[in-house]
Amino acid sequence: MRWHVHGERSLYSSEWVELALVDIEIPGGARFDHHVVRFPRPAAGVILHDPTRGVLLLWRHRFITDTWGWEIPGGNVEQEETAQEGALREAIEESGWAAGPLEHVCTFHPTNGVSDQTFHVFLARSATYVGEPTDPSESERIEWVTVARLADLIRTGEVRDGLSLAGLSTALALGMLEPSASASMVTKMPL
Numbered sequence: 001m002r003w004h005v006h007g008e009r010s011l012y013s014s015e016w017v018e019l020a021l022v023d024i025e026i027p028g029g030a031r032f033d034h035h036v037v038r039f040p041r042p043a044a045g046v047i048l049h050d051p052t053r054g055v056l057l058l059w060r061h062r063f064i065t066d067t068w069g070w071e072i073p074g075g076n077v078e079q080e081e082t083a084q085e086g087a088l089r090e091a092i093e094e095s096g097w098a099a100g101p102l103e104h105v106c107t108f109h110p111t112n113g114v115s116d117q118t119f120h121v122f123l124a125r126s127a128t129y130v131g132e133p134t135d136p137s138e139s140e141r142i143e144w145v146t147v148a149r150l151a152d153l154i155r156t157g158e159v160r161d162g163l164s165l166a167g168l169s170t171a172l173a174l175g176m177l178e179p180s181a182s183a184s185m186v187t188k189m190p191l
Contacts, residue, residue, distance in 0.1 A: 001027040008036075015040065016076075037115035044087040044120040045074025045163045046099050047171055048127040054146040054180035055168070056095055056127065057153075058139035062161070069160035070145070070153055072121075072167060073097075073138075083107075083120035092130060094138040100126030106170045110162040121167030123176055146180035147172075 006023040013019075018038040025031040048056035057070040073094040077086030084102050091099045102122040109118055133139075145153065150168060153159050159168060171177050 003027070006031070011035075035114065037111075037117070039115065039117040041076045041079065042083060042086075042118040042120060043074060043163060044077050044083040044090065044122065045072045045167055046087040046091045046102065047072050047105065047121065047123045047167055047177075048091060048095070048097055048099055049123060049125055049171075049177055050127060050144070051125075051178045051180065053144040055144070055150055055177065056097060057143055057145050057150075057159075057164075058094060059141045059143065060139045065160075067160055069164075070143075070158050071139075071161050071164045074121075074163050077120075084122060087120070087122045091124070091127070092133075093135045094133055095142050096129060096131050096133045097127040098130045099124035100128070103176070105167050105174075105176065108166055110166070119163050119166065121163065121170070123171055144180075147177045148179065150177070 004025045006025060008020050008022045011019045011021055018040070020036045020038055022034045022036050024034050058073060059068065060071050061068050073091040074087065075090045077083050081089070087102060088099050091097055102124055105121040105123050107118065107120045109116065111117060151172060154165065154169060159165050
């Protein structure tokens with residue numbers, strides 16, 4: 001059953017987010033205002049995977065939830081970029097590693113009951129170290145994590161953000177990540 005939209009008005013708008021009040025009517029006749037958060041740009045992330053190193057993760061603090069967690073590199077796609085180009089740029093900015101060719105893992109709407117935000121996740125089966133992250137404020141440390149440890153990090157709640165959790169869980173469920181040969185290691189330099 002489809003909800004009918006009668007109109008929409010903006011309550012707040014910035015380059016990052018818009019809050020709208022949407023006049024909707026649901027099947028059965030009830031009509032009311034529904035708050036909707038609109039995002040002008042999608043977000044994209046990349047799982048950097050190397051069979052000898054594992055998966056590259058960033059240890060980050062998120063002030064909004066006041067939590068620490070492991071994340072894949074990712075962020076907003078710029079207006080002139082494709083989702084793939086945004087994922088490639090974010091990998092270099094946040095980790096200092098350039099992703100190899102990308103494969104699509106999943107595209108999803110994390111909170112489609114209240115927002116139109118779109119996340120794209122890609123997988124790179126190779127990565128090349130190109131230097132220090134261009135945005136060192138993005139993480140406290142960068143670590144290559146074995147695929148076996150990755151499942152434990154997800155299970156114990158150490159991977160908390162939606163982009164990383166959905167992307168990594170999907171890649172694991174679809175068998176896209178080969179087991180890692182080496183132990184987990186902390187690095188910002190190539191091994």
